[in-house]
Amino acid sequence: MSNSTPNRRITRSTPSTIKDLADGLPDTPIKQMRHPSETSPFLPTKLETLLLAIYPVTLVLGSLFSLLAYSTRSATSKYNPIHQSYYPAAGAPSYFATKKNIFNVYFVKKGWFWTTLALAAFVVTHPSLGPSLRPTVTRRRVQAVARWGVATTVWMLVTQWCFGPALVDRNFKLTGGACEIMEDPIKRAEMGRKQEFFTAQACKASGGLWKGGHDISGHVFLLILGSALLGMEILPAILRARGLNEERRVRVGSGKVVKTRSIVDGTVKDTPVPVVLTETEEEYTKLGIKVAVGVVGLSWWMLFMTAAFFHTWFEKFTGFLVAFTAIFLVYFLPRGVPEVRAVLGMPGL
Numbered sequence: 001m002s003n004s005t006p007n008r009r010i011t012r013s014t015p016s017t018i019k020d021l022a023d024g025l026p027d028t029p030i031k032q033m034r035h036p037s038e039t040s041p042f043l044p045t046k047l048e049t050l051l052l053a054i055y056p057v058t059l060v061l062g063s064l065f066s067l068l069a070y071s072t073r074s075a076t077s078k079y080n081p082i083h084q085s086y087y088p089a090a091g092a093p094s095y096f097a098t099k100k101n102i103f104n105v106y107f108v109k110k111g112w113f114w115t116t117l118a119l120a121a122f123v124v125t126h127p128s129l130g131p132s133l134r135p136t137v138t139r140r141r142v143q144a145v146a147r148w149g150v151a152t153t154v155w156m157l158v159t160q161w162c163f164g165p166a167l168v169d170r171n172f173k174l175t176g177g178a179c180e181i182m183e184d185p186i187k188r189a190e191m192g193r194k195q196e197f198f199t200a201q202a203c204k205a206s207g208g209l210w211k212g213g214h215d216i217s218g219h220v221f222l223l224i225l226g227s228a229l230l231g232m233e234i235l236p237a238i239l240r241a242r243g244l245n246e247e248r249r250v251r252v253g254s255g256k257v258v259k260t261r262s263i264v265d266g267t268v269k270d271t272p273v274p275v276v277l278t279e280t281e282e283e284y285t286k287l288g289i290k291v292a293v294g295v296v297g298l299s300w301w302m303l304f305m306t307a308a309f310f311h312t313w314f315e316k317f318t319g320f321l322v323a324f325t326a327i328f329l330v331y332f333l334p335r336g337v338p339e340v341r342a343v344l345g346m347p348g349l
């Protein structure tokens with residue numbers, strides 16, 4: 001018995017793939033098999049989904065590692081949720097499980113500075129945004145800075161200051177947290193009852209214990225947002241992969257959702273022109289990319305360490321959610337809202 005269907009003749013116009021077939025059908029189950037990003041501009045392409053999935057996978061693997069690894073099970077100190085670390089630190093399962101590890105103190109705790117520095121190096125050197133190493137103001141540079149501005153504003157509101165205490169501190173208080181001054185009885189007496197410590201930093205600095213509430217992981221938030229910002233800015237320029245460029249969908253002025261290569265609403269006017277770089281410019285361009293890759297790599301490692309040695313599953317999850325909300329605002333909202341796209345643009349376009 002043959003597998004062929006003798007009654008159906010294959011002609012030139014016959015669709016050759018399931019996707020071709022789906023393109024020609026209005027609303028069939030086959031069409032529903034399309035990747036969601038093909039119908040909604042707010043969703044990542046397949047390649048972007050794969051890259052962004054590194055974050056939840058890292059958090060899950062890190063958390064599982066801490067459950068299963070011999071080093072954590074045999075450590076002489078246990079994780080203490082009040083101190084938010086292995087306590088006492090001398091018995092921690094790894095150097096990376098101590099708060100004073102050099103990468104935490106000088107890299108994560110200054111994380112937004114490193115992210116900003118790496119982005120600035122890329123924006124100033126990469127020819128896809130403007131003439132390398134020259135202070136020319138181009139649309140792409142201005143829009144990259146605007147995206148950084150929005151991400152920085154979110155970072156600031158979440159971790160530093162939000163018309164008073166930062167959102168993480170406000171959330172901690174709202175969920176029942178407070179600063180308990182336990183360690184130093186003299187200080188406790190000096191302060192009296194009225195004085196209240198409203199931020200984790202002020203509380204810890206006065207020898208208090210910031211306890212009782214839900215502590216969204218600031219580390220998870222910052223490491224994901226910073227590295228995703230660098231990845232989303234740099235990958236479309238250096239990889240030229242379709243999934244990071246032309247296959248991204250946008251909603252245009254008429255309301256239609258189209259691939260970025262067919263934008264017709266005037267948001268994108270220029271097409272990339274091949275640029276010839278001098279040797280020095282090329283060297284600086286490569287250096288700019290290396291700095292960014294270094295910051296992304298170290299951020300990933302510290303995210304893995306944070307997942308392995310700090311916080312509860314839920315605190316890591318909320319840190320991840322807040323970071324992804326910011327990534328959505330900066331990189332996916334502009335795809336679906338032309339007015340926002342006119343201001344923030346899209347990397348590589």
Ligand SMILES: CCCCCCCCCCCCCCCC(=O)SCCNC(=O)CCNC(=O)[C@H](O)C(C)(C)COP(=O)(O)O
Binds near residue numbers: 108113149150152159
């Ligand atoms: C559309 C245009 C809008 C423009 C708006 C711009 C507005 C903002 C300006 C703000 C200044 C930004 C300065 C940028 C340069 C720097 O980044 S310098 C600051 C360096 N500091 C850090 O990087 C601190 C990073 N640390 C933290 O965020 C937190 O410590 C933490 C790691 C998240 C966790 O803290 P814990 O104390 O451990 O809980």
Ligand SMILES: Nc1ncnc2c1ncn2[C@@H]1O[C@H](COP(=O)(O)O)[C@@H](OP(=O)(O)O)[C@H]1O
Binds near residue numbers: 096100101204220
């Ligand atoms: N990867 C990491 N390495 C070292 N310390 C970490 C860490 N991740 C989180 N921490 C520490 O855990 C506490 C809570 O972090 P966060 O809420 O920012 O995720 C912070 O303590 P301190 O505030 O006492 O420094 C922070 O330094």
